[in-house]
């Protein structure tokens with residue numbers, strides 16, 4: 023996968039469901055968790071969950087923008 027330039031995008035990642043949420047958010051809009059991390063890597067955009075192998079691998083169940091790795 024191509025890596026973007028090293029500028030931190032304005033997102034945080036949910037440790038529970040890996041969703042990317044706006045940096046100012048305090049709660050994940052997808053699963054309601056407040057366990058958000060600014061230390062994450064890689065973006066995967068899932069449009070069709072059924073057809074995405076990566077979505078299956080990451081356990082993603084609905085379309086959206088996700089982090090590949092959340093620390």
Ligand SMILES: [Zn+2]
Pocket residue numbers: 036037038039040041050051052053054055
């Ligand atoms: Zn979440």
